[in-house]
Amino acid sequence: MNRTDTLWHETFRVRSYEVEPNGRASIQSLCRYFEEVASNHARALGFSMEQLAEHNLTWVLNRLRVEIDDFPRWRDTVRVTTWPSGHDGLYARREYLLHDEDGSERARATSGWVMIDLARRRPTRLPAFIQEMHFPRQDRAVDDDFRRLRPPTGRFDRHRTFHVRYSDLDLNGHVNNVHYVEWAVETLEPAFLASHRMTSLEVDFRAETYYDARVRAETAPDDSTEVGFWHRLLREPDGAVVAVARTRWLPLAGG
Amino acid sequence: MNRTDTLWHETFRVRSYEVEPNGRASIQSLCRYFEEVASNHARALGFSMEQLAEHNLTWVLNRLRVEIDDFPRWRDTVRVTTWPSGHDGLYARREYLLHDEDGSERARATSGWVMIDLARRRPTRLPAFIQEMHFPRQDRAVDDDFRRLRPPTGRFDRHRTFHVRYSDLDLNGHVNNVHYVEWAVETLEPAFLASHRMTSLEVDFRAETYYDARVRAETAPDDSTEVGFWHRLLREPDGAVVAVARTRWLPLAGG
Known part of the structure; x- marks a missing residue:
């Protein structure tokens, strides 16, 4: 073939x-x-x-x-x-x-x-x-060498916890990757989301999560960019890192 | 026109x-x-x-x-x-x-x-x-006169609470109706969902819910059918009924 x-x-x-x-x-x-x-x-x-x-x-x-x-x-x-x-x-x-x-x-x-x-x-x-x-x-x-994402070790001061729903699972029975992206973004305020658009997303998926687990999404400003964030997703209660992400944003015109 | x-x-x-x-x-x-x-x-x-x-x-x-x-x-x-x-x-x-x-x-x-x-x-x-x-x-x-759904007044012994996500909202900024259907179903065990298929769904949508609210989905057996349930979705903490539903199911062949 x-x-x-x-x-x-x-x-x-x-x-x-x-x-x-x-x-x-x-x-x-x-x-x-x-x-x-x-x-x-x-x-x-x-x-x-x-x-x-x-x-x-x-x-x-x-x-x-x-x-x-x-x-x-x-x-x-x-x-x-x-x-x-x-x-x-x-x-x-x-x-x-x-x-x-x-x-x-x-x-x-x-x-x-x-x-x-x-x-x-x-x-x-x-x-x-x-x-x-x-x-x-x-x-x-996109030219990316997939070097391991290394978030800063400081404080992640925005966070929100997600309780895994049955509808978050995919055909393999574990949480579909797309939900980690969703949850990383959801640590940001609705007013921010309504007035900005993402320009770049990098995600490093590291572990699986299953039905009924809780995932804590944490966010910190990424000081290397004008409007950017580091995101960490941790499985509760064991604290295993399930994903690390970095996002960049621009204000919406007129928003 | x-x-x-x-x-x-x-x-x-x-x-x-x-x-x-x-x-x-x-x-x-x-x-x-x-x-x-x-x-x-x-x-x-x-x-x-x-x-x-x-x-x-x-x-x-x-x-x-x-x-x-x-x-x-x-x-x-x-x-x-x-x-x-x-x-x-x-x-x-x-x-x-x-x-x-x-x-x-x-x-x-x-x-x-x-x-x-x-x-x-x-x-x-x-x-x-x-x-x-x-x-x-x-x-x-489907021949339905949309008569008001009247769930029984007894105990709803299965329940699960959903914290509204930004991704649950639709263009109007409130929780999309489809999520109430999803949450009604999610009160059932994954093992039940994996081995049954829904044959009928009736929903009466009664109120809106917004970002960051909690919705408690409650389920009770519907004794009038072989495998059926009544579902009630309540907004927390005020207890307002946001939706009432009834579902019927059949075992999957070989499941």
Whole structure:
């Protein structure tokens, strides 16, 4: 099978429940579009979650970075393009571009995936049949070396705790990654969210969470940028770090 | 404008994040498809939320009843058909049918909407321009007279409290109705949800909830059916009833 030179495209029409009170698609909605195209393309390539389960393996999203110039709005149609951009034995990388109907690029993203051995519940090297695949497109949508995110050790003074809902789970029965992004953002005030838009998101996913757990999302200002934050998501009560993120924002025009 | 004789159709391809751990689309996903087609059709007819806002009016979903023969799964394509089926001065009714790719009917629903005067935040009679519209299709997808749901007065012994998230809000800034459905269902055990499918849902939406509120969802067995429940959603701390629901279920084959 050598279909790895193909780009994969899907279109999404933004639905009413995918936008925030400010009228723009939420960052979660964009992440879900990326998740959906990744799944569908992986399946076409022969290494979807279902296909890997036969080898007792699964994909886990480990890193995600999204850069957003402009969020689409309700009823906008967007086109998402994705391609695997190779691997280094540990990470398999996948890229994403989001265009509007006029063909203008509005957002781009890159992601790093690790392979999990389902029996040992631990990361494992990519299996031979994937290592041997030829991925001719090595170009990145966002140039990121996925260096470990190191949040400051000081005080995280904004926080909010989330009690995991059944609807937060995905097909694997654990909390879908997109919810960590949602919860990181939700530590910020609604008035801030209504008057700002995210321009950049970096997430380092580190552990799983299950039904009925509590996750404490903590936020601190990121002094290296004009409007930016560091986010830490901790599982309660054991305090394990489930995700670390960094976000950047700009005021909305007129907002 | 006399476009009220047209049916409205949209297709939805079920996405990975719209299914539950049991592989079936969640009841919330079906409700969201209905919400989306209702919004888009209302807009085509000239009485969308945006268009009504110019008259200082808005639609609020007051009643919903869904009957489900079979839930679609990830990557299934479903076609949703909707039409307004008239009004009685208080309620405007809207019907829905959901078909699979083979044209088999899988689910049907009916809904009752009330008009809210945005200045007074109270229900008001349908405005003349809607009363005067001709709705030639009076047939119902589900025959329901929207009689007030009266849950028993006894003990509701299952309960779970939900802290309203920013992502639960919709364009109006209040909790989207679909979340009340989600929370009613979430009072049931994950093991029950994994081994049963809902066959019927009736909801009576009574009040609004806002960001940061807590909603207590309570459930009691409905002794009039084999596997059925009454659900009550109460706003904390004032105890106002925000929704009342009734659900029916069947064991999944082999589950």
